[in-house]
Amino acid sequence: MAEQLERWRDKIRKQLSQERQAAIALLQEWVQEPSVQGDERSIQEKVAKQLAAMGLKVDLWVMEGAELINHPYFVSPRTTFANSPNVVGVWSGTGGGRSLILNGHVDVVPAGDEQQWQHHPFSGSVIDGKLYGRGATDMKGGNLASLLAIQTLQALGVRLKGDVIYESVVEEESGGAGTLATILRGYRADAALVPEPTNLKIFPKQQGSMWFRLSIKGRSAHGGTRYQGVSAIEKSMQVLQAINRLEKQRNERISDPLYATLPIPIPINVGVIEGGKWPSSVADLVKMEGRMGVAPGEEMEHAKAEMEQALKQLAEQDDWFRDHPVELEWFGARWVPGAVEEDHPLMQMLQESYQQVMGNAPVIEASPWGTDGGLLTRLANTPAIVFGPGVTQVAHYPNEYIELDAVFQCAEIFALTMMKWCGVAEEGAIEQ
Amino acid sequence: MAEQLERWRDKIRKQLSQERQAAIALLQEWVQEPSVQGDERSIQEKVAKQLAAMGLKVDLWVMEGAELINHPYFVSPRTTFANSPNVVGVWSGTGGGRSLILNGHVDVVPAGDEQQWQHHPFSGSVIDGKLYGRGATDMKGGNLASLLAIQTLQALGVRLKGDVIYESVVEEESGGAGTLATILRGYRADAALVPEPTNLKIFPKQQGSMWFRLSIKGRSAHGGTRYQGVSAIEKSMQVLQAINRLEKQRNERISDPLYATLPIPIPINVGVIEGGKWPSSVADLVKMEGRMGVAPGEEMEHAKAEMEQALKQLAEQDDWFRDHPVELEWFGARWVPGAVEEDHPLMQMLQESYQQVMGNAPVIEASPWGTDGGLLTRLANTPAIVFGPGVTQVAHYPNEYIELDAVFQCAEIFALTMMKWCGVAEEGAIEQ
Numbered sequence: 001m002a003e004q005l006e007r008w009r010d011k012i013r014k015q016l017s018q019e020r021q022a023a024i025a026l027l028q029e030w031v032q033e034p035s036v037q038g039d040e041r042s043i044q045e046k047v048a049k050q051l052a053a054m055g056l057k058v059d060l061w062v063m064e065g066a067e068l069i070n071h072p073y074f075v076s077p078r079t080t081f082a083n084s085p086n087v088v089g090v091w092s093g094t095g096g097g098r099s100l101i102l103n104g105h106v107d108v109v110p111a112g113d114e115q116q117w118q119h120h121p122f123s124g125s126v127i128d129g130k131l132y133g134r135g136a137t138d139m140k141g142g143n144l145a146s147l148l149a150i151q152t153l154q155a156l157g158v159r160l161k162g163d164v165i166y167e168s169v170v171e172e173e174s175g176g177a178g179t180l181a182t183i184l185r186g187y188r189a190d191a192a193l194v195p196e197p198t199n200l201k202i203f204p205k206q207q208g209s210m211w212f213r214l215s216i217k218g219r220s221a222h223g224g225t226r227y228q229g230v231s232a233i234e235k236s237m238q239v240l241q242a243i244n245r246l247e248k249q250r251n252e253r254i255s256d257p258l259y260a261t262l263p264i265p266i267p268i269n270v271g272v273i274e275g276g277k278w279p280s281s282v283a284d285l286v287k288m289e290g291r292m293g294v295a296p297g298e299e300m301e302h303a304k305a306e307m308e309q310a311l312k313q314l315a316e317q318d319d320w321f322r323d324h325p326v327e328l329e330w331f332g333a334r335w336v337p338g339a340v341e342e343d344h345p346l347m348q349m350l351q352e353s354y355q356q357v358m359g360n361a362p363v364i365e366a367s368p369w370g371t372d373g374g375l376l377t378r379l380a381n382t383p384a385i386v387f388g389p390g391v392t393q394v395a396h397y398p399n400e401y402i403e404l405d406a407v408f409q410c411a412e413i414f415a416l417t418m419m420k421w422c423g424v425a426e427e428g429a430i431e432q
Numbered sequence: 433m434a435e436q437l438e439r440w441r442d443k444i445r446k447q448l449s450q451e452r453q454a455a456i457a458l459l460q461e462w463v464q465e466p467s468v469q470g471d472e473r474s475i476q477e478k479v480a481k482q483l484a485a486m487g488l489k490v491d492l493w494v495m496e497g498a499e500l501i502n503h504p505y506f507v508s509p510r511t512t513f514a515n516s517p518n519v520v521g522v523w524s525g526t527g528g529g530r531s532l533i534l535n536g537h538v539d540v541v542p543a544g545d546e547q548q549w550q551h552h553p554f555s556g557s558v559i560d561g562k563l564y565g566r567g568a569t570d571m572k573g574g575n576l577a578s579l580l581a582i583q584t585l586q587a588l589g590v591r592l593k594g595d596v597i598y599e600s601v602v603e604e605e606s607g608g609a610g611t612l613a614t615i616l617r618g619y620r621a622d623a624a625l626v627p628e629p630t631n632l633k634i635f636p637k638q639q640g641s642m643w644f645r646l647s648i649k650g651r652s653a654h655g656g657t658r659y660q661g662v663s664a665i666e667k668s669m670q671v672l673q674a675i676n677r678l679e680k681q682r683n684e685r686i687s688d689p690l691y692a693t694l695p696i697p698i699p700i701n702v703g704v705i706e707g708g709k710w711p712s713s714v715a716d717l718v719k720m721e722g723r724m725g726v727a728p729g730e731e732m733e734h735a736k737a738e739m740e741q742a743l744k745q746l747a748e749q750d751d752w753f754r755d756h757p758v759e760l761e762w763f764g765a766r767w768v769p770g771a772v773e774e775d776h777p778l779m780q781m782l783q784e785s786y787q788q789v790m791g792n793a794p795v796i797e798a799s800p801w802g803t804d805g806g807l808l809t810r811l812a813n814t815p816a817i818v819f820g821p822g823v824t825q826v827a828h829y830p831n832e833y834i835e836l837d838a839v840f841q842c843a844e845i846f847a848l849t850m851m852k853w854c855g856v857a858e859e860g861a862i863e864q
Contacts, residue, residue, distance in 0.1 A: 207656055224639055224701075224725060224801035225800045227696050233672070269658045269663075270663070273708060276704040276721075279723045279764065283703055283704065369657075
């Protein structure tokens with residue numbers, strides 16, 4: 001069997017090599033689409049056309065309706081998505097195999113300050129084996145790896161037994177409404193791969209997260225008699241300390257060896273602070289916004305309750321907080337955590353394929369951030385593994401790029417994994 | 433002599449009583465002028481007309497020019513004052529007496545949120561002996577007391593030996609450019625009274641103050657791996673602690689008994705904080721703005737140097753600050769501190785007059801905030817005492833008001849004090 005696998009690997013590699021220039025051109029085309037939130041129609045129509053040309057059954061639709069908007073997992077700053085369709089393409093299997101979702105998002109975060117980019121943010125320039133541009137790493141490069149895996153198997157005449165469902169979704173960067181809509185539309189599978197930029201590390205577990213906003217009250221006074229007031233800025237320091245204590249407590253409980261290398265497996269980050277209006281006045285209100293990490297196996301409601309409790313305890317150390325409790329609001333984005341068992345068959349196949357393609361064992365870690373994989377795992381009962389090309393460190397940053405070799409390595413690994421997971425219907429099948 | 437003084441007090445009181453309704457109507461008219469920064473022309477023209485009708489030599493001018501703008505004490509968010517003239521009226525003495533400046537500002541701070549006002553912010557409504565409106569207390573009521581003191585002495589036929597210089601200035605709320613301009617135009621005197629709202633307490637010493645802005649740096653990272661970054665929000669907590677330590681050190685040195693009742697004689701107030709842009713990112717920059725109190729006898733440069741030193745010391749406790757020093761900027765408003773000796777003759781006369789009018793000894797305190805008195809004392813060699821009607825607590829707040837009785841009491845005290853300080857030229861002179 002090892003020989004057979006090596007033969008397939010070589011065939012796949014050769015085929016990918018032949019298509020390399022065309023594939024890079026396609027990725028350039030995708031990156032040149034500035035598909036920030038609200039502007040995803042153009043790229044999605046291209047993707048839909050591409051999938052149709054490959055013979056997949058294509059579904060392009062604008063998500064809407066009360067079931068979506070009122071769903072407990074729905075999070076988005078908007079409620080209408082006219083210019084942001086979802087796309088799903090199904091490569092139907094011959095039957096009798098396990099189905100697989102390949103999920104990736106086309107929405108990208110804004111380019112930010114263009115001055116900080118060496119090339120235009122949506123240039124798609126290729127230099128020294130790297131393709132530059134917003135979205136190259138997060139995660140159009142990953143999407144291309146999925147697409148290439150299907151194309152390559154097709155070109156080699158491979159028919160899979162199980163369905164492969166290619167999902168090109170919107171709204172991942174805002175909390176996953178796009179993937180939620182695919183689930184509500186009925187798309188599920190026996191497992192999923194999500195090629196977010198992991199530097200080709202395998203993430204069977206993903207941290208979830210949710211955003212919170214704290215309002216800390218003070219009492220105004222003139223700065224020259226500041227002792228007559230209560231500074232909301234000084235009070236916010238106490239709140240920050242309470243949050244740091246909570247973070248410490250929550251992380252001391254984490255014993256999963258996958259987290260062994262992370263200094264703070266599930267951080268609580270206060271990212272924004274704003275308060276006071278006048279240098280000569282005592283600030284009577286400070287607002288802080290942050291992100292609370294949620295452990296892969298933890299219920300989000302449990303994490304919320306712990307935050308509420310930590311803030312309540314402030315009243316015990318300070319009467320001011322007893323009379324003026326900190327207000328807590330959960331708002332904006334939220335990513336559901338997810339966990340797939342390490343001995344899950346897809347985990348094993350993915351590791352084997354990695355070894356086969358890369359010649360060494362993969363790194364397996366827990367993801368420090370959430371992806372749409374959490375929704376698939378928790379809500380759709382579709383265990384999702386996050387694994388993809390793309391450089392984690394440059395996601396959301398100026399001069400984002402992707403190493404092109406990794407895209408093709410990932411495609412090779414995916415193609416082999418799909419053959420194992422879905423099963424091969426005809427001549428050349430790999431024994432399980 | 434006590435009898436003679438009592439006779440004059442009674443005459444002055446009777447005269448003020450006769451003019452009470454007209455005086456209240458004038459104050460209403462002044463308060464109904466929304467003379468916020470940039471809109472002082474209308475009230476200043478009224479004041480000039482009034483002073484001219486009283487026979488004073490009136491000087492109305494728009495301040496300008498390089499000498500003003502480049503002066504080390506010039507502070508203003510603007511450099512042209514077309515709609516904001518200054519007014520000075522001189523009531524010339526017969527000669528041989530001490531001169532006195534009566535200094536007050538007509539600029540008022542903005543009304544703020546009108547919803548929080550029971551009446552219109554510029555109504556001038558009189559209810560239960562209180563006149564309501566922005567500027568009633570800070571400090572049009574005090575200005576009226578000065579004007580009434582002159583009017584009353586005139587009505588009683590009193591001629592003073594020394595000049596009385598009535599200054600109606602702009603820009604006090606922004607740091608004193610108006611009073612600076614009067615000094616540069618040549619107006620000086622042997623002493624000054626500044627009827628800012630002190631609740632009729634006598635402030636021979638005034639805290640100065642200056643605004644600062646701190647930029648505290650961090651290093652950005654994704655919130656899910658926040659340990660890869662450095663939070664400027666957490667670093668700003670250390671900066672706040674350093675400022676609190678500095679405040680403590682500076683106040684421990686204050687031994688002046690005038691400060692005995694104040695918990696923090698010269699506070700450092702951080703009034704504004706702002707930093708970070710995204711809940712899921714580690715903040716890489718926090719800005720804090722505040723007001724540093726300066727002791728009456730202290731050089732502003734000395735206070736600045738202490739702040740710089742305190743920030744530099746952060747590098748000793750934390751390498752981050754060594755490599756990323758906190759940036760310090762002095763910006764915006766600044767009020768020069770001032771001090772008049774407690775045994776200054778004008779102090780004694782003011783206290784005597786207070787006792788005579790109020791029947792008890794005045795409260796003498798150090799002012800917790802700066803006024804234009806600091807500029808007069810330090811720059812014009814015109815020792816200035818701050819004493820006026822008006823309710824300190826409501827200055828700059830919604831529903832600002834002034835107790836009308838206090839305005840007339842202040843006018844009575846000023847009239848008696850002027851007779852003593854400037855000397856009376858004709859029949860009825862008070863012996864010194």
